[in-house]
Amino acid sequence: MAKINLNNETEYFDVLKEVGNIGAGNASTALAQMLGKRVDVNVPMVRLLDFTEVGGAIGGEEQIMAGIYLQLDGDIKGSMMFLLSKESAKALAGELMGGFGSDESEDLTEMECSALKEIGNIITSSYLNSVSTMTGLKALPSVPSLCVDMAGAILSVPAIEFGMMCDKLLLIENKFSSGADGYLILVPDLDSYDLILSSLET
Amino acid sequence: MAEIIKVGMADLKVCKAPDALTTLGLGSCVGIALWDTASGVGGLSHIMLPDSTKIKNNSNIYKFADTAIDELIRQLLKLGAVRARLKAKITGGASMFAFQSLNEELQVGKMNVIAVKEKLAKERIPLIAEDTGGSKGRTIVFYPQTGKIRIRKVDCPEYDI
Numbered sequence: 001m002a003k004i005n006l007n008n009e010t011e012y013f014d015v016l017k018e019v020g021n022i023g024a025g026n027a028s029t030a031l032a033q034m035l036g037k038r039v040d041v042n043v044p045m046v047r048l049l050d051f052t053e054v055g056g057a058i059g060g061e062e063q064i065m066a067g068i069y070l071q072l073d074g075d076i077k078g079s080m081m082f083l084l085s086k087e088s089a090k091a092l093a094g095e096l097m098g099g100f101g102s103d104e105s106e107d108l109t110e111m112e113c114s115a116l117k118e119i120g121n122i123i124t125s126s127y128l129n130s131v132s133t134m135t136g137l138k139a140l141p142s143v144p145s146l147c148v149d150m151a152g153a154i155l156s157v158p159a160i161e162f163g164m165m166c167d168k169l170l171l172i173e174n175k176f177s178s179g180a181d182g183y184l185i186l187v188p189d190l191d192s193y194d195l196i197l198s199s200l201e202t
Numbered sequence: 203m204a205e206i207i208k209v210g211m212a213d214l215k216v217c218k219a220p221d222a223l224t225t226l227g228l229g230s231c232v233g234i235a236l237w238d239t240a241s242g243v244g245g246l247s248h249i250m251l252p253d254s255t256k257i258k259n260n261s262n263i264y265k266f267a268d269t270a271i272d273e274l275i276r277q278l279l280k281l282g283a284v285r286a287r288l289k290a291k292i293t294g295g296a297s298m299f300a301f302q303s304l305n306e307e308l309q310v311g312k313m314n315v316i317a318v319k320e321k322l323a324k325e326r327i328p329l330i331a332e333d334t335g336g337s338k339g340r341t342i343v344f345y346p347q348t349g350k351i352r353i354r355k356v357d358c359p360e361y362d363i
Contacts, residue, residue, distance in 0.1 A: 051250070051265070052210030061226030062341055064356060069299050145299040149356055152211070152227020153339020156250070157298050159211055160230055160310050163250045167212070167262050 015200055017046040019134060020172040020184070023127030027174070030126045031119070035095055044184075045173040054159050054169050055152030058083065058183055065089075066108070067147045067154040068120025072128070075137035075195060078188035080128070081158050082120040086148060088181055089116055108148060117144040127184060135199040161187045206343065209233075209246045212265040216245035216277045219347035228294040228340045230311035232267070232318050235291045236274055236327065237346040238283035244346020245281075247274045251310070252317030267317040271325065290327045291351055291363060292318055293342050295334040311335065331363040 021044055028041040047057070055061035066089035068082045084092065086106070093112035096119065108116070121144045128139045147154055155169075162169045172184040188196060204220035211231060215223055219242035225233050228248065237244030247270045251257065254266035263269035279285060295311035315334045322329055333340070333353055341354040354360045 051212035051262075054211050055227050056210075067298075069301075071301070142301070145301050147298045147300075147337075149229075149298065150227035150339040150341065152341075153229030153296065154227075154298060156211065156227070156229030156231045156339075160250050163212070163265055164257055164259075166259055167265070 015197060019131055020044045020046055023130040024174045026126035026130050027123040030122045034122065042175040047171045049169045049171055051159055051167060051169065054155050057171060058151050059085065061150060061152035063151045064148065065151045065154055066116055068117055069145045069157065070124055071142040072139045074140040076139040076188050076192040078192055079158065079161060080124045080187065081185045082123050083154065083183040084181060092119060113146055117146050120144050135196050137195060137199060158185045158187050209248050211248055212250050212262060214245065214247040214264050214270055214274055216281050217346060218242055218281065222343055222345045224343045226341045228342060229296055229298050232292055232294040232314040233342055234271060234274065234318055235344045235351060236278060236288050237349050238287040239349060240287055241282045241284060242347055243278055243281045243283040244344065245274045245278050246344050249314060252313045267314060268321050271321045275325065288327050289349060290322050290329050291331045291349065292329065293333045293340055293351060293353060296336050296338055298337065333363050
């Protein structure tokens with residue numbers, strides 16, 4: 001039986017925020033190494049959203065976003081998503097490749113998509129690393145999958161996974177100094193939530 | 203002035219023509235539009251999961267295909283629709299990510315569509331049209347006056363069902 005109720009749990013919320021903080025720090029270091037320049041990350045904002053607000057939580061339901069999605073296995077099971085606007089995605093991918101494989105159009109080229117998956121991979125993995133270090137629990141991410149579509153439609157995927165256990169979605173918002181806004185969503189299954197939180201308590 | 207009323211995720215709204223209902227960025231969720239042309243009453247439900255009986259935390263009736271359709275019918279009748287005249291159209295149920303279309307268990311979109319169809323059949327509401335599946339999100343506007351649904355996808359011209 002699950003001990004926690006995600007609909008009303010401010011204490012756990014704070015813990016996850018702290019985990020988010022450390023994870024974001026790790027992620028920015030990884031990103032800085034890739035880009036070969038300094039990348040700062042603001043203190044992440046953690047928001048607990050009602051489903052009815054989820055679609056519009058990131059710049060409107062119809063804003064075109066790029067979502068990189070990974071599944072988790074190991075001690076912590078579930079999934080994780082890194083989301084950013086299409087413009088930010090294009091800029092970040094361009095920066096990573098020094099302009100190689102990019103073009104003038106607004107759409108993402110195949111090379112850019114590939115670079116984005118890698119960025120998503122690194123950011124989510126560094127986040128998971130900090131969760132693992134803090135909790136002593138293993139989380140193995142799958143191969144990343146990319147989707148460029150309306151924010152509401154992309155967010156429906158993690159929302160549905162949250163929907164299986166509660167009526168809220170936990171969103172971790174990171175702002176990178178390069179101007180790119182990124183959002184992280186961690187969706188552990190309910191048992192994993194218990195595991196994470198109980199291992200943090202001791 | 204006709205209004206366009208917004209329906210969020212795990213949400214449900216009913217209205218009277220000439221008002222219309224919209225839901226933006228429908229992904230793996232399913233939008234269920236029911237209407238009665240003669241009385242001009244229509245409703246739109248945006249469900250996330252197929253079956254309330256398979257999940258412990260099921261107090262939110264708007265989240266599940268089975269409970270949301272019951273509630274939708276109830277609210278439509280209250281607004282003056284006639285049960286025997288109700289018709290249905292459904293949209294959504296996409297697989298947004300590539301791996302979702304590989305793994306049966308992860309095809310929530312497809313499961314949602316199947317569950318909605320079963321429920322509609324059980325309630326004997328005829329399904330007039332559907333635009334489901336695929337890998338793209340949809341924004342829809344539903345006009346209960348005629349039963350028309352206008353669908354918009356990224357990088358596609360708009361079309362009606």
